[in-house]
Amino acid sequence: MKKLHFREYFENYLYDLQDFISIYEGHLHVFNYQKLIKLSENEIILQMINKEINIKGQYLKIKQMTKQELLIMGNIMKVEFNYDK
Amino acid sequence: MTNKIVWVKFYDNNYYKILLKLNSIDVNIYNNIQKDNSVLVQINYEDYKKIKKYLISYKTEIVEVSGILKIKQMLKKYFVFLVTIIISIMLLLIVNKMVFKIDIKSNNHSIQTLLKKELEKNGLTIFKLKKSHSKIEKIVDKILEDNKDVLEWLEIKYDGLIMVVNVTEKTIIKEEEKHDYCHIVANRDAKILSLNIYRGVALKEVNDYVLKGDTILSGDITFNEEVKNQVCASGEVYGEVWYKVKVTVPFVETSIKYTGKNRYNINIKYNDHTYPILKSRIDKRKEEEINIYKLNDFEINIVKEKEYEEINKTLSEKEAYDKALDLVTNKINLKLNKDESILLKKVLKKEVNNSKIYLEVFVITKENIGMVKVIEKEL
Structure with missing residues (x-):
């Protein structure tokens, strides 16, 4: 059911990251997001601790979702980081 | 119920709006499926309560998944168990097809050694797979052909994981020894009912009483009180034999x-x-x-x-009495052979109390009372 992501947690522990994203073939894993601002077929906007992440693509869907983590699947074409927000 | 994972069906086709709503009320989603007119989400049962509380505008219900999805879920859930079961069954089937012991049914050590070698030569050893019936038959024929001077008959069969080898050695059959000189004597106390003499001289007559060991037919052929010849007497002697049988039958019979x-x-x-x-x-x-x-x-x-x-059945006195007599008949019949029979039954004593009936029965039977007694000839 829920993926454990040992490797990511371990890395986060070592690097002491507040949040991170991992991109795989057709999947994007986001850890420690604050808020899901926008969700549509072509765009997902996430509020992180000190930035906003704008994910653009096609047929975007959320495979798994918890309070801290998101697993997004679809044709991911572009990931933008906006530190102004 | 609290940790139970359930599939919840939203009767709405706006997938993105539903997920945003679920995110806003902190519902964890473990899986989801978008369908034509509905959205299925896999969540905790506790989260379903939240949906019912906060997303009241949506029509939702817990659904039981079916079809390929259910099979996939079951396979995922019981994967280790299923793999273990499959491996166990395969191992069991393989082990069941193997031979773990060879049991050669012969007391002759040389025959055992010979058969062990022959079986080994033909690929029949322990920790090997069992062979088909036709192959076994061919091997049996070959072993018998190769050892026709020693072996008379051979059978190889499987009893579970044991290979049982039944064997008969080739032996020279000796002719049954014929007696030269014998008497027919009574094997029990009786009254002679019939006498058929094939050879020898009758020393007793019909209606004579004999004791156990008394000679009925003698092998001595006499003339003028002088033994002229000694033969082995033969004949059939039937006599009345008497028994006293005691039997008790309870009135309550449990079936x-x-x-x-x-x-x-x-x-x-x-x-x-x-x-x-x-x-x-x-x-x-x-x-x-x-x-x-x-x-x-x-x-x-x-x-x-x-x-x-x-079921407890209470017998009447008559039923118990009849049953006791039947028991006496059965008991005596067990001792009798084909040509022997019961001539008379007479109740000598009958005692009845609250729980049982006791009978003492006198029985007369017709039985073969002749027995061959071999006598060594004096030189």
């Missing part, structure tokens, strides 16, 4: 009636101990075992437990 309720169980037997896997729910039961696996002292059986109830 068993099956209720038709059956339960199945599995038991493991090892070293004369039986270990049932499940606790039996039937108090009064008869068990029938079907063996599914056997390796030396280790057995696995399927047990069919048949429930029964005890």
Whole structure:
């Protein structure tokens, strides 16, 4: 059911990251997001601790979702980081 | 129910809006499926309560998944268990097809050694797979052909994981020794009823009383009180034999009636101990075992437990009396051969109390009372 992501947690522990994203073939894993601002077929906007992440693509869907983590699947074409927000 | 994962169906096709709403009320989603007119999400049952509380505008219900998705879920859930079961069954099937012991049924050590070598030569050894019936037959024929001077008959069969080899050695059959000189004597106290003499001289007549060991037919052929020849007497002697039989029959007779309720169980037997896997729910039961696996002292059986109830029947004095007489007849008949019979039954003593009837019965039978007594000839 829920993926454990040992490797990511371990890395986060070592690097002491507040949040991170991992991109795989057709999947994007986001850890420690604050808020899901926008969700549509072509765009997902996430509020992180000190930035906003704008994910653009096609047929975007959320495979798994918890309070801290998101697993997004679809044709991911572009990931933008906006530190102004 | 709190940790239960459920599939919830939203009767709305706006997938993105539903997920945003779920995110806003902190619902964890483990899986989801978008359909034409609905959205399925896999969540905790506790989160479903939140949906019911906060997303009241949506029509939702818990659904049981079916089809390929259910099969996939079941496979995922029980993957390790299924793989273990499949491997176990495969191992069991392989082990069941193997031979773990060879049992040669012969006391002759040289025959045992010879057969061991022959079996080994033909590929029949322990820890090898069992061979088909036709191959076994060919091997048997070959071994018999190669050892026709020693072996008369050979049979190889499988009993569970044991290969049983039955063998008969070739022996010179000696002709039965004929007696030269013998008498026919009484084998018990009796009154002679009939006498058929084939050879010898009758020393007793019909209606004579004889004691055990008395000579009835003699092998001495006499003339003028002088023994002229000695032969082996033969003939049939039937006599009246008397018995006193004591029997007790209780008035209350308990019989068993099956209720038709059956339960199945599995038991493991090892070293004369039986270990049932499940606790039996039937108090009064008869068990029938079907063996599914056997390796030396280790057995696995399927047990069919048949429930029964005890029915107590109270016999009248006459019924108990008749039953007692039947028991006497059966008891005597067990001793009698084909040409022998019961001539008379007479009750000598009858005692009845509250719980049982006691009979003492005198029985007269017609039995073969002749027995061959071999006499060594004086030189």
